[in-house]
Amino acid sequence: MTPHTASQRREQAGMAYDAYLATCPTRQLLDRISDKWVSLLLNALADGPQRYSGLSRKIAGVSQKMLTQTLRALERDGLVCRSVTPSVPVRVDYALTPLGGSLLPVMRAIKDWAEMHIEQVAAARDAYDSRSLGQASLPDNG
Amino acid sequence: MTPHTASQRREQAGMAYDAYLATCPTRQLLDRISDKWVSLLLNALADGPQRYSGLSRKIAGVSQKMLTQTLRALERDGLVCRSVTPSVPVRVDYALTPLGGSLLPVMRAIKDWAEMHIEQVAAARDAYDSRSLGQASLPDNG
DNA sequence: CCGCATCCCACACGATACTG
DNA sequence: CAGTATCGTGTGGGATGCGG
Numbered sequence: 001m002t003p004h005t006a007s008q009r010r011e012q013a014g015m016a017y018d019a020y021l022a023t024c025p026t027r028q029l030l031d032r033i034s035d036k037w038v039s040l041l042l043n044a045l046a047d048g049p050q051r052y053s054g055l056s057r058k059i060a061g062v063s064q065k066m067l068t069q070t071l072r073a074l075e076r077d078g079l080v081c082r083s084v085t086p087s088v089p090v091r092v093d094y095a096l097t098p099l100g101g102s103l104l105p106v107m108r109a110i111k112d113w114a115e116m117h118i119e120q121v122a123a124a125r126d127a128y129d130s131r132s133l134g135q136a137s138l139p140d141n142g
Numbered sequence: 143m144t145p146h147t148a149s150q151r152r153e154q155a156g157m158a159y160d161a162y163l164a165t166c167p168t169r170q171l172l173d174r175i176s177d178k179w180v181s182l183l184l185n186a187l188a189d190g191p192q193r194y195s196g197l198s199r200k201i202a203g204v205s206q207k208m209l210t211q212t213l214r215a216l217e218r219d220g221l222v223c224r225s226v227t228p229s230v231p232v233r234v235d236y237a238l239t240p241l242g243g244s245l246l247p248v249m250r251a252i253k254d255w256a257e258m259h260i261e262q263v264a265a266a267r268d269a270y271d272s273r274s275l276g277q278a279s280l281p282d283n284g
Numbered sequence: 285c286c287g288c289a290t291c292c293c294a295c296a297c298g299a300t301a302c303t304g
Numbered sequence: 305c306a307g308t309a310t311c312g313t314g315t316g317g318g319a320t321g322c323g324g
Contacts, residue, residue, distance in 0.1 A: 019253050019257060020186070020202060021202050022203025025264065027178070027203075029263055030182070030253060034177055034181050035176055036169070038176070040172070060164040060165075061164025075270065076270040077267060078265070078269075078270070099262055102259065103259075106248065106252055109248045113245055114161055114168045114171045115159045115161060118171050121171055124219055127220075128220070129218075
């Protein structure tokens, strides 16, 4: 019963939701939206509704299973809206809901950050890997 | 050779990085930062350097394995800095690098969004699940 | 053809035990 | 305190098969 962490104390103090708590539903939501397919998917829907096959083309390398699975999860969470047009063949469109739209700026920011800083990260990886190699036998004179 | 998607055409047009392309290094970076532990970890380091055990306490429910693994990956990518103080017992501090700091606003935005919209998402889930149940036998009067 | 469900395998994750 | 090593399991993800 005794609170061990600041987070737990904060919860008892009355703060509604805190993603630092393992039991908080926010944690599950954070887990869901912290997903590479989610970020790509929401970004892909930024310009307007898209068909299933259109999304599949736009997001290169996504399997049908993951696309369907991710879309279902986002639909259940109220972030995207699925509309079926009973034509032949059937046409399925996906669009952002207002709730999904409110997340879009964040998802866009993530994707933009990745594209803008990939070179710095690549450089950091090179440096780290070189350092690790040198560390193995201490060729640094000694 | 013919470009199939807008993304592929964009690449040939000269745009350097595009996360929509499966082969683009940005995709891997996006995958790495789109991780629940990464978002919690960077947020946890927002207020300043933290010790390993401090992070372990603050981020409830994270296993040692995932904590170490995530920290190592972030260190390699140049987002966090690991500093060892050779005392007894040894003391290890983790801090955000400037590069990691540039990602912090985004990570904070994600966590904040999750905490702010969890109730709407929960409501959407309820609605979706009820609809799914109703769909089974159509108890909607008929 | 388009959209989606199932099978199967490899990998990632989490729990535990152990080291310096 | 700050990790590393190992094992069992859950999940991601490709290939395949089905309904409309």
